[in-house]
Amino acid sequence: MKSWKFILACMSFIPAITVLAISATLPDxxxxxxxxxxxxxxxxxxxxxxxxxxxxxxxxxxxxxxxxxxxxxxxxxxxxxxxxxxxxxxxxxxxxxxxxxxxxxxxxxxxxxxxxxxxxxxxxxxxLQDPNGLRLPASSGMGTAGDGKLNTPAPTPPFTDFRFEKPGTFRKINLQDLPAPFATTPVGNGPRIVSRPEDAWPQAPTGFKVELYTTGLENPRLIRTAPNGDFFVAESAPGRIMVFRGISPDGKPEITSIFASGLTRPFGIAFYPLGPHPRWVYVGDTNAVLRFPYRNGDLRARGPAQHLADLPSGRGHWTRDVAFSPDGKTMFVAVGSGSNVDDPDTHPAEKDRANILEFNPNGSEMRIYAYGIRNPAGIAINPQTGQLWCSVNERDMLGDNLVPDYITHVQPGGFYGWPWWYMGGHQDPRLEGKHPELRDKVITPDVILQPHNASLEMTFYEGKQFPREYDGDIFASEHGSWNRSTRAGYEVIRVPLHHTGHASGEYEDFLTGFVLPNGTVWGRPVGITVAHDGSLLVTDDGSNSIWRITYTGK
Ligand code: HEC
Known part of the structure; x- marks a missing residue:
């Protein structure tokens, strides 16, 4: 009674029409x-x-x-x-x-x-956020990082898990391998992060050497090589862009510098115009595209950020990778969904999300380039074909082996299924009967990855150091996620393109060893880039490090 009277009392001061207008446009x-x-x-x-x-x-x-x-x-x-x-x-x-x-x-x-x-x-x-908060005892931890091995049942091929990931192993998942939804009960199994034990080190195929380039970073995420060879790294949580320069004889950076700070949650980094003399560093902050004036060799932004475009933001997937088309006329920005499977028809917060957006390079004229891509965390241009590719986190809560993550070239105007469909004409059971007209439009991606391996940044190998067979291949970081009873991912993979620029559906375990035999995790690959000397650099936000992989042939 009381609250009714109160609402009525308030309403009497507001013209009824205003109330209606507000309630009609209120996001859910x-x-x-x-x-x-x-x-x-x-x-x-x-x-x-x-x-x-x-x-x-x-x-x-x-x-x-x-x-x-x-x-x-x-x-x-x-x-x-x-x-x-x-x-x-x-x-x-x-x-x-x-x-x-x-x-x-x-x-x-x-x-x-x-x-x-x-x-x-x-x-x-x-x-947790109260500055006068009470003191809490140190974490008691869940489960102990003892020496027991995890003994869950072995996976059914072609699905696998961390215990069977091994550098040099090729894998291929086909559509007909997919189980029915809820074939297993969805689980919560996020990683417990521990410090790297002294005897743990990432493992690469024979002939490759793995070194620790640098450590002690704060949430290092995407990494990109500047035209002059410097490495730009987004430290997303503290809102910084870092620059690392050089590789000393003992494999360490020669210079480390803060390029920009005070950002919201930066991830994507791109240099523009394309070619050897960029004038700008573009940054995909979580809610906007910004750019900083830049000349080769700058270790700090030479001026304040220009704000080019607001991006759809809010809750959910927050990374915003940025890339330019080979002709320099289009800027692509990848924007993941706000939720797992909310229907955009009834959830206005999903508007313009789960898409790859395109803009003019000055941030004007936003368009949707491709849609239904739940979380396109990493995007990159294939240098051989000029096509845009992406690395995608698919949806959760349908069981251990659904829905696979994927890597694919992106067709302009293409629909990749989210949230009503997945992987060709499979309907998401949570949105049964919705959008039958889209069924035949759903594109099956080129490379089907392990479900819940959380595929993040990808890059094409254009270096000269690795054996010839690696020329033009994709390397991608699989961060590993929480929705699988025995974890998969937590590795770097290679997608061979066989010098054709096109994928055949297989991928290979390339850098593994971030999960301990008992299932606890010490490292999580996020970003990946090729250095000018042809070595591969991988950021890891589990141990807050950057790893460097070189080919020695030994
Ligand atoms: C199996 C994984 C899982 C477990 C376990 C879990 N959550 Fe969640 N939680 C989620 C997901 C996924 C969401 C986002 C749901 C959405 O988008 O509506 C969420 C959302 C929330 C939110 C809303 C946050 C926001 O910003 O909207 C709260 C609060 C929350 N969880 C609290 C808890 C608490 C407290 C527990 C333990 C008792 C818990 N959760 C256990 C997965 C989990």
Whole structure:
């Protein structure tokens, strides 16, 4: 009664037409947290204080960390709980949401966890951003990094997992290998990151040597080689672009410099115009394309950023890779979905997402170049054919071996299925009966990868150091994800193009060894680039390092 009177009282000051206009255009999640009803917002958390926070911390580690991460920073489309909406939402709204969950998007319902425990977890979460927060004991950790080997059942080929990834092994997955949806129960199995044990080191095929180029970075993500040979690295979490120059006789950078800082969550980096003398460094920040004035050799941006275009942003996949067409006339920007499988027809927040967008290089005239690409984390131009390629994270919560990630050339105007379809005419069971007219338009990608291996940056090998058979091949980083009972990915792969510029569907394990036999993880490949000397550089945001792979023939 009271709240009705209150609403009516407010409405009497606002012309009815305005109210209607607002409610008609309201995005589905803009005002309340996951559409929580207004009645829950005022609910007080009955279990606050130090003791409850400590219990909540332990519960968080047992129940939530495997998807949201040990430090609650999230990953992929699993949101951060330490920042963003959870930190601004009311405790009552969070309680309401975690009780119901959002099964289709991968968030379990926690109605069976005792109420008291749900509140205690919220007490803990709310302290993560409180400057006067209570002191929490050091993480108790989930499971121990003991020496026991993980003994889950062996995978059924062509699917595999980290235990069977071995440099030099070729793999090929065909459409007919795909299981039915929910053939296995979807699981939450995010990595527990440990420091690299002394005897652990990335493994490459015979004849290659792996060295640690540099370490001690903060969340190193995409890496690109500048025309003058410098390496530009996006440190996304702290919002910086770093430059590393040179390779000393003992394989280390000769100069390290901060090129730009104060960015929102940078990822994509591109030099423009193409060719040996770029004038700009373009940066795909999570919500905008920016560019910094640049001349070869600059170690710091020589001027402030120009803002060229806003990008669709908000929750969910946040990386924005940037690339230019070979004629320099088109700028491509890859924008992943906000959710796992929300239907854009009913979720306006998905507008212009899960696409590769194109713009003029000055940021004007945004168009959709290709669509239905859930999370095109890495894009690159194939130097032999001039075509745009992408490396894609497909969707979660359909079981261990669905939906495979992929690498493919991108057809202009092409539709790759998300969210209604996947991999040719397979309908997503969560959107049964939707968009039958699109069924025959879904393009099957060129290279079907292991499901849930989280394929990130890709590059074409144009160096002169590796044996001839590698000329023009793709190298890609598989970061590894959370939605598989035995983890796959956590490796670098090679996609052979057989000097044709086209893929035949196979790929090869190239750099492995980032997962320990018990399933804990010490390294996660993200970015990949070819140095001017022909060696391969790989960023790793698990150990916060950059690895360098050279060919020695030994
Ligand atoms: C199996 C993986 C998984 C587990 C386990 C899990 N979550 Fe989630 N959670 C998700 C995903 C995926 C989303 C995003 C759902 C969406 O987009 O609607 C999410 C969303 C959330 C959100 C909304 C955040 C936002 O910014 O919108 C909250 C709060 C949350 N989870 C809390 C928890 C808590 C507390 C636990 C432990 C009790 C937990 N989650 C366990 C996967 C998981």
């Amino acid at each position: 999640h803009a005002e309340t947290f996951h559409n929580a009803p207004a009645s829950v917002a005022g609910q007080e958390n009955p279990y606050r204080g130090q003791r409850n926070a400590e219990i909540g911390h332990r519960l968080y580690e047992q129940r939530c960390a495997l998807c949201h991460g040990q430090n609650a920073h999230g990953a992929g489309n699993v949101p951060s709980l330490a920042s963003g909406a959870t930190q601004t939402a009311k405790p009552g709204e969070i309680f309401w949401f975690i009780t119901r969950g959002d099964i289709a998007d991968g968030m379990p319902a926690w109605a069976r966890l005792p109420e008291q425990q749900r509140w205690q977890i919220i007490t803990y979460l709310k302290l």
